Amino acid sequence: MRIRVAMWSSMWFLAFTGACAHGGAGRERVTAATGCAASGALCWDFEEGTLPAGWTPYRDEFSGQLLVDDSRARRGRYALHASQLVGGKEGSQGGPKKTVRFNLPAGFGPVLWGRVWVYATPARPVSHAGLFNARYPRPGSSERAFETLDWYEVATFQQKYMAIWHPPEPPGFPEWVQVSGTPLVLDAWACLEWQFDGANGDNPEAAEPRVWLDGVELEWPERFVFSDPPATAPVVREKATDFTVVETGVFLYQGLSVPTDWWLDDLAIGRQRIGCGEG
Template identity: 75%
Template sequence: MTIRIATLSSLCVLTFASACTDDEGNPPPTPTGCKAPGTLCWDFEEGTVPAGWTPYRDEFSGQLLVDTSRAHSGQYALHAKEMVGGKEGSQGGPKKTLRFNLPANFGPVLWGRAYVYTTPERPMSHAGLFNARYPRPGQTGGAFDTLDWYEVATYQQKYMSIWHPPEPPGFPEWVQVSDTPLVLNAWTCLEWHFDGANGNEPEAADPRVWLNGEELAWPEKFVFSDPPTSTPPVKEKASNFTVLETGVFLYQGLSVPTDWWIDDLAVGPQRIGCALD
């Protein structure tokens, strides 16, 4: 979410869940692991930023590096270190991310998996962890700020997922907030499914997210826009996902220095699962 001047509850308009079309609640397919064709996996064991990933956002204090301070597997992980800055409840916050250009013709469906560790506190602010972007209908490419995108994040200390139009402004956007608190001081497996094709439905599907194999529920769903609107965005359908972004990007301030680690990141056109190959 791009502009945050007050809390979401004061700026957003609730909409009926029936405005969405997806397969929420249906069991996910059998995991294929990292060996499936088209799957890309990064364990950060090179000890540096993996080939193809390039620095993107860099705002306020903190670092984004690959180090040995904590790892889910092996010795290394991506570390968003001592993130802090900005004023909670106001626009702006620490952002440290990397970008990756996907191979041509990746397709309109993207499954992802990452292990994430957060300490010492759950931020109230919107903290993005991963997003994937695709050109709008009728386009085959384009600059980063012209792309529609799906996001996995946390907000108000709980897991969240979003569908966005191009950023800026990145809204009106379709937001789903879970009733599951962000896990602290432990490695957790996050999986996500971004279905930009969505069969014969007229719009792309809502994002789906799993935590340690259990699908998250979204008791809070709404449109966020500034100024507010009651009209849900049209979730434009995808032909190919083209760009990934990972790291940590906060859209409001963060007063407590916080660390995140991301390890065993993977994306592909099929479900990857939590098991490491």
């Protein structure tokens, strides 16, 4: 069946229009791609040449920097650049983290689609490298602080694409981890899309994250619960009412020995699929 998308409030429409001016078996069928210009998408092409309005610096650990620059762009002149990230010891907790955060308008809802184009060089990190996450309050909780929120994440791990559902961070686990068999694309632009469905219809838990690479949905041959120390209890993915905040950039949870660059461009989020087309 088709995922139903609720009507936007006037506040939503005005906020989104302003942002966009800058430019398997058993699964339900996804909505058609709409393009970034569609009503209900928040879009950032970074062509202001600086961090777009509403985004604020968050993580800043080890060497490297996160900035908007003109060193490489998918189109136009500028992109968000995680430059020369390095530090920590591979296999040990702690690594370079450079990110920014954005508070979503009230009433976003429990389903979040996203799209970003990513360019990485010169090597695929073995360590867990997060690229985007979206967070929401726990059921029945009035807490809104970042560290009290459940969250979905798109990342890479062991040089392959990964997606995770987490409880609040810290510690962020026990978490439900899905690792693909698809290596991170190097030295070329790749389109990543995701669906975080915190409602999941009448099901008792939020849905597992879904991710697409250049329009093809990723499979997850490796799936497991991660906890430190290890835990045997199953993860319960708590359901969402509204996503409230998103984070992007690059954040490594273990060390990175090879100085590495990532560029992120044409980032967009919304309540229906956005797609990899122009806009």
